[in-house]
Amino acid sequence: MLGKIKIKFFSSAILKYIAMVTMLIDHIGASGLIFLMFNIAVSMRMYYISRMIGRVSFPIYLFLLVEGFVHTKNIKKYIIRLTLFAILSEVPFDMAFWGGFFNMQHQNVMWSLLICVIMLCGIKKYPDFSVIFVGMGCFAAWFIKSDYEYIGPLAVGCMYLFRERAVYKNVATAIIFSFEPPALFSLIPMNMYNGEKGKSLKYLFYFFYPVHLLALVLIKKILR
Numbered sequence: 001m002l003g004k005i006k007i008k009f010f011s012s013a014i015l016k017y018i019a020m021v022t023m024l025i026d027h028i029g030a031s032g033l034i035f036l037m038f039n040i041a042v043s044m045r046m047y048y049i050s051r052m053i054g055r056v057s058f059p060i061y062l063f064l065l066v067e068g069f070v071h072t073k074n075i076k077k078y079i080i081r082l083t084l085f086a087i088l089s090e091v092p093f094d095m096a097f098w099g100g101f102f103n104m105q106h107q108n109v110m111w112s113l114l115i116c117v118i119m120l121c122g123i124k125k126y127p128d129f130s131v132i133f134v135g136m137g138c139f140a141a142w143f144i145k146s147d148y149e150y151i152g153p154l155a156v157g158c159m160y161l162f163r164e165r166a167v168y169k170n171v172a173t174a175i176i177f178s179f180e181p182p183a184l185f186s187l188i189p190m191n192m193y194n195g196e197k198g199k200s201l202k203y204l205f206y207f208f209y210p211v212h213l214l215a216l217v218l219i220k221k222i223l224r
Helices: 012-030 042-054 057-071 073-098 107-126 127-144 153-161 167-177 183-189 206-223
Strands: none
Touching: 012 042, 012 057, 012 183, 012 206, 042 183, 057 073, 057 107, 057 153, 057 183, 073 107, 073 206, 107 127, 107 153, 153 167, 167 183
16 A cells, blocks of 8 residues: 555655755855844844755755756757856846855855766766766865765766666665755655656756845845
């Protein structure tokens, strides 16, 4: 009877919405906006809550990246899109979190995703050297100081290599993100993925990242 219960009912579109909403909640706290909305006591509690909720978003984005890589019909366009939006997002990212137009010490998450896709291209073409490509991806992300640094390529490598082995993939993801336990809740919606695309605007995910960062910057300026 239990085997007949359908638990895989989340399309990639639904997962994107979950990731975007939890990321927005996270960034409201991380950007400092939360401290302009409430008194200090309430703001501190809301800050920690928002950051915990936000831990769910990154593993889901990485999971969707792997699925996107597997199903894309044109990997070159995929890489070009990520590159363009990584460049487009850098100034909003630095303004939202670092208070300036450019900060060499930390790069936005789109660069992490771009490195991951390039890494997957290498793994797909030369599977016998998968470990080497994962290592190179981790080093590249660490070297440019992209968001989450080596965690992104390491998690994507495991998600891709264990894509057909759910237990291994879940265990590997749990170990990689064990340093922030709230991120483990991302495994719930990820394991409810039904393999379908669902209904979503094609470029919503890409535009949402820089646009919501700019919105946070503007709202902070208004409240100040």
